[in-house]
Amino acid sequence: MNVKKLLPLVGLAGLGGLAVLAATLPSLAQDASSALSSASSAAADATAAAPAAAAAPSPINSGDTAWMLTSMALVLMMTIPGLGLFYGGMVRKKNVLATVMQSFAITCIVTVLWFAVGYSAAFTNNDPGAPGAIIGSFAHMFFAGIGPNSVNGLAGTIPENVFSAFQMTFAIITPALICGAFAERMKFSAMIIFMAAWLLLVYVPIAHWVWGGGFLGGLGVLDFAGGTVVHINAGVAGLVCALVLGKRKGFGTTNMAPHNLVLTFIGAGLLWVGWFGFNAGSAVAANGLAGAAMMNTQVATAAAALAWMFVEWMVVKKPSVLGILSGAVAGLVAVTPASGFVNVTGAFVIGIVAGAVCYWAAAHLKRMLGYDDSLDAFGVHGIGGIVGALLTGVFADASVNGHAGALFGNPGQVVTQLEGIAVTIVWTAVVSWIILMVTKALVGLRPSEQEEEEGLDITQHGESVAE
Amino acid sequence: MKLVIAIIKPSRLEEVRQALNALDVHGMTVTEVKGYGRQKGHSEIYRGTEYAVHFLPKLKIEIAVEDGQSDPIVAAIRDSAQTGRIGDGKIFVLDLVAVTRIRTGETGAAAL
Numbered sequence: 001m002n003v004k005k006l007l008p009l010v011g012l013a014g015l016g017g018l019a020v021l022a023a024t025l026p027s028l029a030q031d032a033s034s035a036l037s038s039a040s041s042a043a044a045d046a047t048a049a050a051p052a053a054a055a056a057p058s059p060i061n062s063g064d065t066a067w068m069l070t071s072m073a074l075v076l077m078m079t080i081p082g083l084g085l086f087y088g089g090m091v092r093k094k095n096v097l098a099t100v101m102q103s104f105a106i107t108c109i110v111t112v113l114w115f116a117v118g119y120s121a122a123f124t125n126n127d128p129g130a131p132g133a134i135i136g137s138f139a140h141m142f143f144a145g146i147g148p149n150s151v152n153g154l155a156g157t158i159p160e161n162v163f164s165a166f167q168m169t170f171a172i173i174t175p176a177l178i179c180g181a182f183a184e185r186m187k188f189s190a191m192i193i194f195m196a197a198w199l200l201l202v203y204v205p206i207a208h209w210v211w212g213g214g215f216l217g218g219l220g221v222l223d224f225a226g227g228t229v230v231h232i233n234a235g236v237a238g239l240v241c242a243l244v245l246g247k248r249k250g251f252g253t254t255n256m257a258p259h260n261l262v263l264t265f266i267g268a269g270l271l272w273v274g275w276f277g278f279n280a281g282s283a284v285a286a287n288g289l290a291g292a293a294m295m296n297t298q299v300a301t302a303a304a305a306l307a308w309m310f311v312e313w314m315v316v317k318k319p320s321v322l323g324i325l326s327g328a329v330a331g332l333v334a335v336t337p338a339s340g341f342v343n344v345t346g347a348f349v350i351g352i353v354a355g356a357v358c359y360w361a362a363a364h365l366k367r368m369l370g371y372d373d374s375l376d377a378f379g380v381h382g383i384g385g386i387v388g389a390l391l392t393g394v395f396a397d398a399s400v401n402g403h404a405g406a407l408f409g410n411p412g413q414v415v416t417q418l419e420g421i422a423v424t425i426v427w428t429a430v431v432s433w434i435i436l437m438v439t440k441a442l443v444g445l446r447p448s449e450q451e452e453e454e455g456l457d458i459t460q461h462g463e464s465v466a467e
Numbered sequence: 468m469k470l471v472i473a474i475i476k477p478s479r480l481e482e483v484r485q486a487l488n489a490l491d492v493h494g495m496t497v498t499e500v501k502g503y504g505r506q507k508g509h510s511e512i513y514r515g516t517e518y519a520v521h522f523l524p525k526l527k528i529e530i531a532v533e534d535g536q537s538d539p540i541v542a543a544i545r546d547s548a549q550t551g552r553i554g555d556g557k558i559f560v561l562d563l564v565a566v567t568r569i570r571t572g573e574t575g576a577a578a579l
Contacts, residue, residue: 255518257511316512326514363515376514 235382
């Protein structure tokens with residue numbers, strides 16, 4: 001009880017404390033970090049393979065930089081307002097503000113935490129020659145040494161401040177996706193605590209393992225834009241949330257139909273468009289690989305949307321709006337890890353499979369197992385992510401990006417993909433569960449039954465949408 | 468005096484208004500309501516979950532008239548609101564005990 005009353009005060013004090021740290025730490029670390037950034041730009045020069053004899057040319061490519069600035073904005077748009085509207089339309093009217101609030105608040109919290117420590121721990125290493133297998137460096141907290149003239153070896157042709165902002169938007173949307181699983185029944189205070197801890201203890205390590213020089217990337221797991229890091233990660237965390245929180249009051253007996261699918265339509269459209277920043281942006285360059293990812297994304301998404309629509313049309317006799325929108329998101333999710341490794345035919349097949357399988361997961365698996373994943377965060381992102389990660393190992397075409405899958409003579413890639421999937425599932429499931437237990441002990445996870453019945457808009461935020 | 472209460476399909480309101488206008492009925496109150504009769508409801512399916520929607524949207528029209536006027540008004544509403552399909556609605560006629568016009572304080576038939 002007391003913790004809950006203290007939360008706003010703790011939050012404000014935390015912001016102030018971070019501001020003090022931000023002002024003092026980087027200046028202490030100034031010398032070290034400038035040395036570091038020159039080391040990493042040296043590494044970038046080597047990878048860029050553009051040697052000039054006399055004056056060392058800047059590795060920064062203005063075309064790449066322009067595309068990555070754009071991609072950052074596109075991916076941010078996926079969460080606010082995209083995901084907020086996508087989810088907001090699917091809840092009952094009494095919970096719509098609470099639902100859009102979750103996306104917006106997570107955007108703000110993750111931004112602060114990414115600046116404070118997240119980027120440094122996920123994407124930098126103390127010594128570029130010997131990457132940390134488990135976690136990155138803490139030398140770049142508060143973006144120390146990161147600016148217009150520094151370069152991260154992982155993205156050799158753009159300024160590091162652009163790269164860190166681009167990665168920030170991925171860190172924002174991943175926890176926001178989880179909200180679909182516990183929609184309509186989590187206290188706002190509990191959500192804040194859970195999401196802050198989840199970002200630092202689940203997202204940051206897994207992003208480092210796969211993309212930041214950690215051990216999963218080292219194993220050869222292929223994840224172009226975040227099938228494991230973003231979607232399996234968020235989907236499985238969502239399933240754990242749904243199981244730990246339990247069902248919504250009245251689940252199975254009261255009408256929980258979406259209150260406004262036009263909002264969901266707008267949200268799904270923003271997600272689709274924004275996803276070009278997500279997938280094509282993950283080429284971290286304005287080049288043909290980005291073009292491949294863009295085309296793969298478009299084709300897989302359309303295929304999945306149609307697959308979901310036709311399967312549903314067959315099974316329940318009506319082609320629903322929610323169905324085609326859900327199918328599109330399932331396709332976007334599944335093509336995410338594959339988008340920079342497969343050819344367009346592969347993307348097309350991945351889309352069809354994802355649309356059909358995710359329909360089955362949302363409509364049947366959920367009922368068979370009896371959990372209340374309110375907006376199918378697990379059914380679409382967890383299952384779609386697993387489908388995409390596995391099929392990346394099947395359809396990867398070496399002519400696209402130098403990595404072959406099972407269909408191109410490298411069946412071992414499927415096993416490697418399975419390892420990546422398994423490690424992600426275990427880590428996110430266990431750590432999410434622990435964070436939920438701690439959060440529950442601190443502030444409790446659910447509002448009272450009466451508050452839940454009145455709706456989270458009025459009980460959590462003191463507001464409501466007009467008739 | 469009588470109070471005529473008609474529950475109709477929302478899509479028929481304009482037809483009903485025109486028919487009543489032709490009978491020189493120049494005042495009515497319309498309320499959005501929900502309910503069901505023989506039509507029952509319908510079902511909606513979202514991602515495989517089926518919800519029965521028992522209460523369907525209808526409009527309730529209330530008209531206060533002098534005694535002799537209620538029969539032609541009922542007939543006009545019946546003819547203009549009818550589609551012939553289940554769910555067309557119902558018309559109720561009640562005795563009206565008293566009426567007061569708030570602006571002038573008139574009562575009875577003068578207030579209609």
